[in-house]
Amino acid sequence: MTGTEPAAQHIDTTRPHPARVYDWFLGGKDNYPVDERLGRQIAAVDGGGAPRAARANRAFMHRTTRALAETGIRQFLDIGTGIPTEPNLHQIAQSVAPDARVVYVDNDPIVLAHAGALLRGTPEGVTEYAQADARDPRAVLEQAAHVLDFGRPVALSLIALLHFVADEDGAHEMVSTLVEELAPGSCLVLSMMTADFEPENVQKGIAAYAAGGVTLVARSRDEVAAFFKGLDLLEPGVVPVDAWRCERAADGAGPVSLYGGVGILR
Numbered sequence: 001m002t003g004t005e006p007a008a009q010h011i012d013t014t015r016p017h018p019a020r021v022y023d024w025f026l027g028g029k030d031n032y033p034v035d036e037r038l039g040r041q042i043a044a045v046d047g048g049g050a051p052r053a054a055r056a057n058r059a060f061m062h063r064t065t066r067a068l069a070e071t072g073i074r075q076f077l078d079i080g081t082g083i084p085t086e087p088n089l090h091q092i093a094q095s096v097a098p099d100a101r102v103v104y105v106d107n108d109p110i111v112l113a114h115a116g117a118l119l120r121g122t123p124e125g126v127t128e129y130a131q132a133d134a135r136d137p138r139a140v141l142e143q144a145a146h147v148l149d150f151g152r153p154v155a156l157s158l159i160a161l162l163h164f165v166a167d168e169d170g171a172h173e174m175v176s177t178l179v180e181e182l183a184p185g186s187c188l189v190l191s192m193m194t195a196d197f198e199p200e201n202v203q204k205g206i207a208a209y210a211a212g213g214v215t216l217v218a219r220s221r222d223e224v225a226a227f228f229k230g231l232d233l234l235e236p237g238v239v240p241v242d243a244w245r246c247e248r249a250a251d252g253a254g255p256v257s258l259y260g261g262v263g264i265l266r
Contacts, residue, residue: 134174175188206218238261
């Protein structure tokens with residue numbers, strides 16, 4: 001594991017970065033003027049959809065993590081962690097089950113620089129950070145196995161990650177490789193971007209990201225559901241993230257262009 005290693009890699013502050021733009025959408029402070037400029041540009045062209053989706057996605061992560069911890073899951077593997085924003089996944093899981101074991105995975109030097117914030121968990125549990133690339137799932141699994149027992153159920157979280165990986169770049173193969181190593185009773189938690197609700201605004205946002213050097217892929221509901229092949233979807237299935245077991249009514253500001261769901265490996 002690499003949670004205690006120094007951040008030796010260079011962080012480029014001259015180009016916008018998706019993790020820092022996402023941090024800006026959430027109202028965080030771990031971003032630079034170049035990220036804020038792109039964030040403001042995207043929010044302006046997509047009618048404020050991206051910041052709204054970022055907040056809804058974060059709340060989706062909170063609800064799914066809590067729900068799975070309450071059903072007895074005690075191991076969590078979060079790939080594509082991003083810059084820490086409290087409460088983090090381990091704080092939600094360990095608030096339900098103090099002995100929960102959590103491994104965060106990212107390959108981003110920006111996230112590595114903030115990894116210390118990810119590692120402050122409960123004394124009873126374990127919280128670790130591994131630096132690895134999601135596109136190399138075998139390396140991810142190898143590092144995570146130092147903390148997690150893959151002979152027991154694991155909640156695998158790929159939150160707002162797969163819209164950065166196109167099908168032709170191995171998105172489905174990456175997920176299937178990870179899921180194949182999970183024990184029965186494990187869960188797959190996904191969220192990813194869609195253009196089903198606001199196609200014009202989403203395409204404008206994709207174009208703005210592309211101008212900043214970031215490639216995004218929008219998928220339909222059926223395309224998102226295909227990632228759960230062989231798994232049993234928990235109710236309410238694949239839905240907009242703000243509709244997944246949300247007790248509070250939507251704020252009426254507009255649709256959220258992210259689908260999310262949870263699948264169980266039987």
